[in-house]
Amino acid sequence: RRRVRGKEVVWKTQSYPDNICTPLLKRFGASHTVVGNKLYVLGGSFSGASTLKCIDVWCIDIFTYKWKQLEILNGPVHRWGHSASLVDNRYIYGFGGFNHRYNMYDLWVFDTEKHIFIDVTTKGSTPKYRAFHSSIVYEDLSLIHI
Numbered sequence: 001r002r003r004v005r006g007k008e009v010v011w012k013t014q015s016y017p018d019n020i021c022t023p024l025l026k027r028f029g030a031s032h033t034v035v036g037n038k039l040y041v042l043g044g045s046f047s048g049a050s051t052l053k054c055i056d057v058w059c060i061d062i063f064t065y066k067w068k069q070l071e072i073l074n075g076p077v078h079r080w081g082h083s084a085s086l087v088d089n090r091y092i093y094g095f096g097g098f099n100h101r102y103n104m105y106d107l108w109v110f111d112t113e114k115h116i117f118i119d120v121t122t123k124g125s126t127p128k129y130r131a132f133h134s135s136i137v138y139e140d141l142s143l144i145h146i
Contacts, residue, residue: 025046025047025048026046027044027045027046027049027080028044028045028046028080029043029044029045029080029081029082029097029098029132030042030043030044030080031043031044031082031083031084031092031094032084033084033085033086033092034062034086035086035089035090035092035112036089037061037062037063038059038060038061038062038112039059039060039062040057040058040059040092040110040112041057041058041059041060042055042056042057042058042082042084042092042094042110043055043056043078043079043080043082043097044080045080049078049080049100050099050100052078053077053078054072054073054074054075054076054077054078055072055075055076055077055078055079056069056072056078057069057070057072057075057110057115058070070115071115072115072116072117074116074117075108075110075117076094076104076106076108076117077099077102077104078099079096079097079098079099079104080097080098080099080131081096081097081098081131081132081133082094082095082096082097082104082131083095083096083097083130083133083134083135084135085135085136085137086137087109087137087141090111090112090113091109091110091111091112091118092109092110092112093107093108093109093135093137094107094108094109094110095107095108095127095130095135096127096129096130096131096133097130097131098131098132103129103130103131104129104130104131105126105127105128105129105130107120107122108120
């Protein structure tokens with residue numbers, strides 16, 4: 001047990017009743033982004049991930065614990081180790097990552113209201129490929145990779 005700002009921090013394993021939750025497969029390298037009362041999980045590596053053509057997107061309502069796999073028709077190639085940052089409390093900007101064959105250096109945007117990926121046009125030199133990095137969004141929407 002640890003204390004942060006005078007408050008005790010305790011780890012707890014959450015159990016879910018079978019009738020309200022279908023958890024996604026255990027994975028690593030996925031991105032996790034909170035938008036309102038929903039947590040979006042994009043990508044990640046797991047058994048069978050190499051067969052996916054498009055990144056998979058899952059969403060859980062953090063009040064009801066109901067998981068939902070979103071049906072994505074066109075999106076970036078499946079990956080893990082990418083970064084994700086929220087813009088305008090709606091759009092998840094993702095960059096880079098890795099799949100079973102390639103290091104990635106593409107930028108993509110997921111609209112959490114329409115559940116679609118949006119094509120992005122960029123200017124300037126594209127950053128070199130990155131995986132297992134972090135990114136933040138600054139006031140003018142510049143992505144800073146760490």
